[in-house]
Amino acid sequence: MRDTIDFGIDLGTTNSAMAVVQDGEVAVVKNNDGWDYTPSAVWIPKPGVMYVGRRARERTERDVDNAHAEFKQEMGLDGVARKFRTAGVSLTPQQLSAEVLKSLRADAAHQFGEAPPAAVITVPAAFRLHQNNATSEAAALAGFGACPLVQEPTAAAFAYGFQNESSQAYWMVFDFGGGTFDAAVVSTHEGELRVLDHAGDPHLGGKLIDWAIVDRVLAPVAAREFGLTGFTRDDPRWVVNFTRLKWAAEEAKISLSRTEKAELLVDIDLEDGQTESLEYALRRDELDRVAEPYYNRAITLCREALTTANLHPSDIDRLLLVGGTTLAPGLRERLADPDSGLGIELDHSQDPSTVVARGAAVFASTVPLDRPKVRPAAGEFGVDLRYPRTTSLTAVTVAGKVEASGAQDLTGYHVLLENSTGRPPFVTGRISLDASGTFVTEVQVNEQTTATFEIRLVGPDGQSAKITPDSISITHWLNEPAGPVLTNSIGLSQADRTFAPILAKGATLPATAREMFHTTVALHRADAAACIRIPIVEGERDRAERNMQVGLIEIRPKDVSIDLPKGSDVEVTIEVDESRRVTVVADVPLVDEQFEAEIDLSNVRPPDVTALQRELREVQQRLDRLRSQVDPGSHRAQNRLDELDSQRSLSLAKTDVRNAATDEGSAAAADARLRDIQAELDEVENDVQLPGRLAELDGAIAQCRELVSRHGDTADRAELADIERRAEQVRREPATAVVDQLMDRVAELETLMMKRDGTLDISIFYWYRANQDVLSQPVKARALIAEGDDAIAERDFRSLPGINQRLRRLLPPEVGDPAQGGVQRRQGTRR
Structure with missing residues (x-):
């Protein structure tokens, strides 16, 4: 009986695969077609009939109303579903993925006699919380x-490190799959295989290359040859034609991995109802040009992962190629080039189509199965054991607790663990139990073998007693996989709208940070409209709005017993368990209250097409500006702009926005790309504005200096002196973030002085007067502004707090309020 999960599944965009660890070896579970992988496709030709895999994949080209594939990128998007017209049903991406998983599970049941109760399932490194949550839902x-x-x-x-003899090495995984791209820097050190850093794009995959071949090569040829008007992918009239072209492009791309030219023959339905055949010879250099x-x-992304890990390509021993796209000779040549690529030795020793499933199985063999505890029968005994299922050590600790069917003093009992097939055979000495039945011992395992230890329980009378389980197995590996890691950083959106990461990307799960x-x-408490909002954010960008909000904590007057x-102080604790369930709690010591964030991962909707089009225009205008x-002397800003151009980031975003109306996956991709471009432009803007910000800082310091001279005490003068010293330093070594921090300190000191006078x-x-055009109820707003003007003219300053409070009630929630906020990080509190 298995005591570890052992089965691993690569739930892919194009194809999915399952592998299993059996007797210390990794094997792929073949499907009913005898294939190592199953196409991630579902076909429902009529009510009550469903096909998954090869037959469904073949029908996606011919029966577009009833067969669907490539739904992985839509995972976790609320309200998204694929329609099966003839059967009259709609299935969400999670439900479609579940059908693929059911098919894989049935293949395992056919081969092993029973369906596996659990499996390790892989997800892209760049998947967000809601996408991971959707994957768990599909399982x-x-x-x-x-x-x-x-x-x-x-x-x-x-998979690469399993029983690999490298004891001190750095590898990089280059995983270019059908729908996603991931890069990871991996080290093997002292028997542990650990991911140092990873980077990825959940909307970058081989299917984009397929569509680029269609949009930039095949569709223009078909439009010219057959006189088709408006022949673009976003026109619903041509859905069938573009589906055929897409699959033809994919088959040609696969063929070009082995040949220099691929012949395409595609049926094209014309506007008059006739059908013509498009013939085209696609060359490998054309593929490389559109894929560039x-x-x-x-x-x-690989270079970014290396930089974060403080490594250079020359530090990496080999580049592990994963995913069907890496079969392209043009890509391999590019990667091997140290100037245009990475210049790292390529390793394609593993099958790129099944290597992820194999690795998932390797990890699965380290995870214990969750089995219900069974009480021993009368006169028998059970034992609860704690030990590693896999190890890179040869001496392993085993702890256990023996339990009888009823209350019993186990003093006088002892256990022995014996491996009769070891080299040499191994047996522990007599291990005495204490009254509660607990024991601890150490066993020896041979390198690169699976050691099975028989457990024997002997009573005070010297007679053996029946014990369950009666054996355990421990597998020795040269490089043992470390635990799962956090995909993206999780933290807070602060009051100044910057992102404060608390739990960093790459943290081994489970993880806790505060x-x-x-x-x-x-x-x-008297102001019922007041609120302190603490948005919970996932991502890596400095500006919180460039990341994704996944939760919210709100503290309102009714929630506290005294004025705050x-x-x-607000202490925020974030916990993420091995299943990536997130808990966020804010503890306010002053009122002895805790506030838990509402984490809603089921309400992430695909972006609105109109909003995407508007954002695209804004990005274009911002980029031009x-x-x-x-x-010309700002090399850093110019390099960022050149990088955006080299990756054709804006062009790719335009394509996604154009296709967003008919494809929710493209809408999600467009949103992610536009966020990324905006974040890059933030950095460019920071570089452009830095000289002006420095001048602004000088002016603010001068104004604050005058206030401190009139109202400041010794502590205030010391704070100002430190600000001035750091401002001088930042003039020599410009850094936008440091300038912003100093501006905040100046503003805080200036506010203190203004309170005093x-x-x-x-x-x-x-501020309200300058922003009165955004206030609701314009008539009431004008009256309050007039009342405030009169109060100032009459020097009736005591009336202003009440007037400001009433003005605040007219402020829309989305507009920042100078008198309402959230939280900011205290310096020196990270732990």
């Missing part, structure tokens, strides 16, 4: 129990 729908998730490049590294921006993007923050405004002054503003409420009122 549950498929009938699996708890299924650990592991990142695809990590699984591939496990995708290759560039993948190589850039940090101290402070409130940026006071929370008065500005600057109150920054190009005109970049100083009574001008703070005036300043807040003038």
Whole structure:
């Protein structure tokens, strides 16, 4: 009986595969067609009839209304479903993925006599929380129990590292699959295989190259040859034609991995109802030309992962090729080139189509099966054991607790663990139990073998007793896989809209981290409209809105027993378990209250097409403006713009936006690409604005210096002196983030001085006055502004706090309020 999961599944965009560890060896579970992989496709030709795999994949070209594939990129998007017209049903991406998983599970049941109760399932390294959550949901729908998730490049590294004799090496996984790309830097050190850093794009895969062949080569040829008007992918009239062209492009791309030219023959339905055949000879150099921006993007992500890991391509011993796209000779030549690629020795010793499933199985063999505890029968005994199922050590600790069917003093009993087939045979000495039945011992295992130890329980009378289980197995590996890691950083959106990561990407799961923050405004119980909002954010970008919000904590006056002054401590704790379930709690010591975030991963909807089109226009305008503003001497800003051009980032985003109306996966990809471009433009803008920001800092310091001279004490003068010293340093070594921090410190010191001389409420009122056009109820807003003007003219400053409070109630929630906020990180509190 298995006591570890052992089965691993690569749930892929184009194809899926399952592997199993059996007797220390990894094997692929073949499907009913005798294939190593199953196409991720579902066909429902009529009610009550469903096909998954090869037959479904073949029908996606001929029966577009009833067969679907490539739904992985839509995982976790609320409201998205694929329609099967004849059967009159719609299935979500999770349900479709579940059907693929059911098919794989049935293949395992056919081969091994029973369906596996659980499996390790792989996900792209760049998958977000809601996508991981959707994958777990699909596993549950498929009938699996708890299924650990592991990142695809990590699984591939496990497959390469399984029984590999490298004891001190660095590898890089280059995983270019059908729908996603992942890169991971991996080290083998002292028997442990560990991922140092990873980078990826969940919307970069071989299917984009297929569509690029269609959009840039085949569709223009068909339009010219047959006189087709408006022959573009986003026109619903041509859905069938573009589906045929897409699959033909994919088959030609696969063929070009072995030949220099591929002949295509595709049926094209014309506007008059006739059908013509499109003949075209696609050359390998044409494929490489249209694929170049995708290759560039993948190589850039690899370089980013290396930089984060503080490594250079010359430090990497080999590049592990994973995914069908890596079979392309043009890509391999590019990767081997140290100038245009990475210049790392290529390793394609594993089958790129099944290596991820193999690695998932390797990891699965380290994960114990979750079995219900069985009480021993009368006169028999059970034992609860704790030991590693796999190890890179030869001496292994085994702990256990023996239990009888009823209350019994186990003093006088002892156990022995024996491996009669070991080299040499091994047996422990007599291990005495204490009264509660517990024991600890050490066993020896031989290298690169599976050791099976018989467990014997002997009573005080010297007679053996029946014990369950009566044996355990421990497998020795040269490189043992480390645990699963966090895909993306999780933290807070602070009051200044910057991202404060708490739990960093790459943390081994389960993981917990906490940090101290402070409130940026006071929370008065008398003000029912007040609120402190703490958005929970996932991502890596410095600006919080460039990442994805996954939860929210709100602290309102009714939630606290006393007023909460500005600057109150808020300790935020984030926990992520091995199944990537997230818990976020904010603890406010002053009121002895805890507030838990509402994490809703089921309500992520595909972006609105109109909003995407608007954002695309804004990005284009912003890019044009920054190009005109970049100083020729600003090499850093110019290099960023050149990098965007080399990856054709904006062009790819335009394509995704254009196709978003008919493809929710393209909508999600467009949203992600536009976020990435905006984040890059943020950095360019920072570089462009830095000289002006420095001048602004100088002016703010001068103004603050005057206030401190009139109202400051010794501590205030010391704070100002430190700000001035650091400002001088940042002039020598410009850094936008440091300038922003100093501006915040100046603003805080200036606010303190204004409180002392009574001008703070005036300043807040003038902010409302300058922004009155965004206030709701314009008539009421104008009346309050007039009331405030009169109060200032009459020097009735005591009236201003009440007027400001009423103005605040007219402020829309999405507009920042100078008197309402969230939290900011306290310095030196990370632990």
